[in-house]
Amino acid sequence: MSVPVSQMWTVATYVLGQRLRGNTRYPLVLMLEPLFRCNLACAGCGKIQYPGHVLRKHLSVEQCLAAVEECGAPMVSIPGGEPLMYPEIGRLVKELVARRKYVYLCTNAILLKEKLEAGLFTPSKYLSFSVHMDGLKQEHDEAVCRDGVFDQAVEGMKEALRRGFRVTTNTTLFDNASPIRMQMFFDEMMDLGVEGMMLSPGYSYSKAPDQEHFLRRQKTNELFSKMLENPKKRWKFNQSPLFLQFLMGKQDFECTPWGNPTYNLFGWQRPCYLLQEGYAPTFKELMETTRWEEYGRKSGNDKCQDCMVHCGHEPTAVNHTFTSWKGFRDTVAATVTGRL
Amino acid sequence: MSEEKSLEGWTPEISDAATLAEVVDRAFDYRGDVTVVLQDGRELIGYLFNRNRDVAEPFVQMFEREGSGPSSVPYARIRAIRFTGKDTAAGNSYAAWLRGKEAAKAASSPPGA
Numbered sequence: 082m083s084v085p086v087s088q089m090w091t092v093a094t095y096v097l098g099q100r101l102r103g104n105t106r107y108p109l110v111l112m113l114e115p116l117f118r119c120n121l122a123c124a125g126c127g128k129i130q131y132p133g134h135v136l137r138k139h140l141s142v143e144q145c146l147a148a149v150e151e152c153g154a155p156m157v158s159i160p161g162g163e164p165l166m167y168p169e170i171g172r173l174v175k176e177l178v179a180r181r182k183y184v185y186l187c188t189n190a191i192l193l194k195e196k197l198e199a200g201l202f203t204p205s206k207y208l209s210f211s212v213h214m215d216g217l218k219q220e221h222d223e224a225v226c227r228d229g230v231f232d233q234a235v236e237g238m239k240e241a242l243r244r245g246f247r248v249t250t251n252t253t254l255f256d257n258a259s260p261i262r263m264q265m266f267f268d269e270m271m272d273l274g275v276e277g278m279m280l281s282p283g284y285s286y287s288k289a290p291d292q293e294h295f296l297r298r299q300k301t302n303e304l305f306s307k308m309l310e311n312p313k314k315r316w317k318f319n320q321s322p323l324f325l326q327f328l329m330g331k332q333d334f335e336c337t338p339w340g341n342p343t344y345n346l347f348g349w350q351r352p353c354y355l356l357q358e359g360y361a362p363t364f365k366e367l368m369e370t371t372r373w374e375e376y377g378r379k380s381g382n383d384k385c386q387d388c389m390v391h392c393g394h395e396p397t398a399v400n401h402t403f404t405s406w407k408g409f410r411d412t413v414a415a416t417v418t419g420r421l
Numbered sequence: 422m423s424e425e426k427s428l429e430g431w432t433p434e435i436s437d438a439a440t441l442a443e444v445v446d447r448a449f450d451y452r453g454d455v456t457v458v459l460q461d462g463r464e465l466i467g468y469l470f471n472r473n474r475d476v477a478e479p480f481v482q483m484f485e486r487e488g489s490g491p492s493s494v495p496y497a498r499i500r501a502i503r504f505t506g507k508d509t510a511a512g513n514s515y516a517a518w519l520r521g522k523e524a525a526k527a528a529s530s531p532p533g534a
């Protein structure tokens with residue numbers, strides 16, 4: 082695991098604090114979407130299909146900060162849309178860092194070099210560029226439906242690393258992923274010098290253009306088992322090892338849909354980052370009025386049966402680490418030995 | 422690719438409250454602008470992004486095409502909803518990209534290869 086100690090400590094104390102106060106439902110990562118606009122139209126993405134006038138809108142920095150305060154999660158992930166297209170991304174990140182939030186700016190990195198050269202960001206332990214990389218050059222360019230994006234992203238990552246920024250990658254896997262090619266991808270990312278990698282199977286958004294290649298549960302287990310069976314020591318993952326074990330079929334976790342709540346132009350999204358079943362005007366209302374029992378695999382909800390996505394299951398893994406001896410022991414063992 | 426038929430151009434008849442609720446749900450799921458016709462004949466054109474039936478006065482929320490929004494409209498004020506805007510999720514960008522890739526590959530292959 083490559084998560085910095087200070088970040089682990091922040092998360093651990095936050096989780097334990099919530100438990101001591103008797104809270105069973107609390108957010109870990111706020112998914113803050115300041116805009117839906119993107120400079121790509123990826124095959125597996127269901128986030129950007131809106132009329133032009135909606136795509137031209139975005140949240141104000143003040144709206145974003147109010148959501149961050151209201152939610153209280155120690156980590157803020159800024160996806161979108163493409164956050165580097167958000168006109169006030171520099172100010173937003175600066176404000177979040179000042180509030181000591183661990184920020185993952187999820188970007189396709191097409192604009193990263195340009196924004197870094199413009200001096201928009203300052204290196205900080207609180208800021209990490211989480212670059213969307215869906216595999217080696219061929220696989221990535223295919224996933225984002227545009228040739229040359231892999232090279233642009235690598236150029237942006239190199240520039241960020243050269244300037245002393247934290248850089249991680251986030252990879253979504255579909256059923257056409259090759260375990261061997263993915264292992265080559267891990268090597269390439271480590272050679273580049275990224276701090277760690279995040280992996281997740283894709284979710285079959287009903288609005289995504291490509292509906293054919295989403296992973297079902299058993300296939301997810303098979304793919305991740307093959308890919309991570311003998312992980313190299315040098316591969317660093319910026320996520321819970323228990324979540325990776327879950328993807329391999331070695332852990333059985335239920336979804337924690339409130340773990341990564343989503344805020345965007347429409348409000349607080351019910352029930353999770355992936356499903357859009359309505360919006361609440363406040364975080365409190367989201368937490369108190371969403372019928373959480375209707376979501377997750379055990380609920381029988383069809384939309385949740387094959388979902389193993391990080392935004393619902395990584396919070397479960399993190400909670401398991403900090404609230405059970407077995408979870409803690411398994412996490413320490415995986416971290417120390419590098420075995421999953 | 423999804424075989425689900427787009428609702429673009431759909432102009433459903435609303436005969437009772439149950440049908441209105443159903444049409445609102447479809448409009449909520451629709452990724453294009455709709456035209457909401459009010460009981461007084463006024464028309465609101467925009468993106469309907471939310472609806473809530475679990476309150477005393479059920480309402481929809483939309484961003485009007487012209488205007489900053491969002492605005493709320495009670496169900497009781499809605500006479501009809503027409504699916505007038507382009508369905509942005511009905512595009513086939515992935516299929517088109519794949520076709521383009523195949524065409525480029527074929528064009529760069531030597532004849533007879």
